[in-house]
Amino acid sequence: MNDAQWYPGTMARAVDGLKKDLPLVDLVVELIDARAPVSSRNPELKDIIGKKNRLILLHKADRGERAINSRWLLHFKEQALPAMLTSVQIPGTVSSFLEYLKTQGRRLRSSRFKRPLRLVIVGIPNVGKSTLLNYLVGRAAARTGDRPGVTRGRQWVRLLAGVELLDTPGILPPLLSPEAVFPLAAIGALPPERIDRQQSALSLLRYYAERGMTSRLTAHYGEGVEGAPVEMLEQIGKERGCLLPGGKIDLERAAALLLAEYQAGRLGKLSLELPPKIEGEGS
Ligand SMILES: Nc1nc2c(ncn2[C@@H]2O[C@H](COP(=O)(O)OP(=O)(O)OP(=O)(O)O)[C@@H](O)[C@H]2O)c(=O)[nH]1
Ligand SMILES: [Mg+2]
Numbered sequence: 001m002n003d004a005q006w007y008p009g010t011m012a013r014a015v016d017g018l019k020k021d022l023p024l025v026d027l028v029v030e031l032i033d034a035r036a037p038v039s040s041r042n043p044e045l046k047d048i049i050g051k052k053n054r055l056i057l058l059h060k061a062d063r064g065e066r067a068i069n070s071r072w073l074l075h076f077k078e079q080a081l082p083a084m085l086t087s088v089q090i091p092g093t094v095s096s097f098l099e100y101l102k103t104q105g106r107r108l109r110s111s112r113f114k115r116p117l118r119l120v121i122v123g124i125p126n127v128g129k130s131t132l133l134n135y136l137v138g139r140a141a142a143r144t145g146d147r148p149g150v151t152r153g154r155q156w157v158r159l160l161a162g163v164e165l166l167d168t169p170g171i172l173p174p175l176l177s178p179e180a181v182f183p184l185a186a187i188g189a190l191p192p193e194r195i196d197r198q199q200s201a202l203s204l205l206r207y208y209a210e211r212g213m214t215s216r217l218t219a220h221y222g223e224g225v226e227g228a229p230v231e232m233l234e235q236i237g238k239e240r241g242c243l244l245p246g247g248k249i250d251l252e253r254a255a256a257l258l259l260a261e262y263q264a265g266r267l268g269k270l271s272l273e274l275p276p277k278i279e280g281e282g283s
Contacts, residue, residue, distance in 0.1 A: 014171040019048060021120055021166055026108060027053045027101075031123035031132065033187045034064035034085060036272045037072050039180035040124050040189065042172035053104075055082050057097065059128045060187075062089040068271040075275040088128070088135045098136070098160065105162035116162045122170035126188045133157070133167055182207075183272040188263050198233070201255030204262060205229040207272065216268050220261070233258070 022028070028049045033040040037058060045054075056076055061069050069085050076083035084100065086093045105117040123129050137157050157165045174184055184190050185200040206229045208214050217225045217232065224235045230251075237243070237254030244250045261267055 011171065011173040015048070015173075018120070018122060018170060018172075022049060022052060025052070025118045025120045025166060027055060027104065027117060027119040029119055029121045030054060030056050031059045031121055031127045031129055032056060033124075033127050033189070034058035034061045034069050034072065034087075035270065036183035036187055037075075037275075038273050039174060039177075039183040040127060040187065041174075042122075042124060043175050045122065045172060055084065055100070057084055057086045057132075059086050059123075059132065061085040061093060062087040063265055063269055064271045065269045068274060071275045086132065088131055094132075094135060101163045102160055105160065109162050116158075116164045118164050118166065120166045120170060122172055124172050124174040124184075124189050125191075129170055130167075133165065136165065186259065186262060186272055197255040197259060198251055201233055201258045202229040204258065205232045208270075211270075213270070216270075220267055 028045075030041070030045060041056075058064070058069060058072055058076075064072075073083055073085060084093070084097055086097055088094065101117065101119070108115065108117045121129050121133060136159055157167055159165050174180060174189060176184070181190075182200055182203040185195045186204055205217070208217055209229070209232075214226065214232075217236075221236045222239045224239070225232045226235070233251055233254050234249050236258055237249040237251060240254065240257055242250040242253040242257065262270070
């Protein structure tokens with residue numbers, strides 16, 4: 001599938017907008033999802049922004065596993081890519097980000113440019129761009145929503161003395177490789193009509209099993225959730241009363257419920273992608 005096709009129009013406009021805005025900014029903040037740092041990045045961004053400074057925010061860090069979040073940070077460090085963990089649920093992380101901006105702003109002011117640091121936040125749909133912006137600005141400067149593709153307009157906002165933020169839609173298309181479909185569906189980055197809920201739910205259940213974490217599911221849905229992924233989904237449907245007329249289990253509803261509960265963080269922290277092994281680390 002061509003990734004330009006899956007979000008027609010909106011994506012092309014967002015990328016064009018970003019290209020126009022780039023000459024105005026000093027720093028591009030790439031918001032990615034800490035649970036899926038591979039799939040939630042746009043691989044073309046590097047070429048789009050060229051030599052411009054970049055900072056990666058592994059956002060929604062509250063939803064990722066702490067140890068894995070830290071390993072991802074190390075991974076980006078090893079690639080010489082500046083990165084930080086952020087979450088609007090963990091205020092200290094946003095303060096650290098602001099400190100970083102303050103330092104960069106000071107650096108720019110004392111350089112020959114003598115002007116504020118200007119930045120733009122970009123990221124794939126639903127990664128938390130508007131929420132973070134609202135949090136930073138401290139008022140509802142941008143609309144937020146739990147559906148992809150909500151932001152439309154754009155504006156400059158003054159974040160700190162010497163730091164200005166451009167609120168663009170900044171929506172980048174993720175690359176829809178076969179491996180990316182499940183993590184992107186699980187983090188809510190795909191339009192609902194593009195998601196095969198049952199497949200995504202089965203992938204999520206298989207992933208819990210692979211990670212040896214099915215006890216999370218039994219703790220939440222009951223001891224009977226075991227066996228192959230489809231059996232687990234059936235059991236979840238049974239436990240939650242997802243039944244079709246005639247008493248058959250409504251797997252579609254069970255799948256939607258599981259995905260919604262994962263997205264709402266009700267199943268605990270779960271990182272969906274693991275960083276490559278770090279040198280010297282045990283298995
Ligand atoms: N757990 C958690 N949820 C967050 C965080 N930041 C944002 N969210 C939630 O993520 C969802 C999407 O947030 P938005 O700010 O609308 O995302 P966006 O990137 O602007 O999305 P589009 O405008 O559709 O591209 C909302 O339900 C937010 O409440 C965070 O740090 N942690
Ligand atoms: Mg938005």
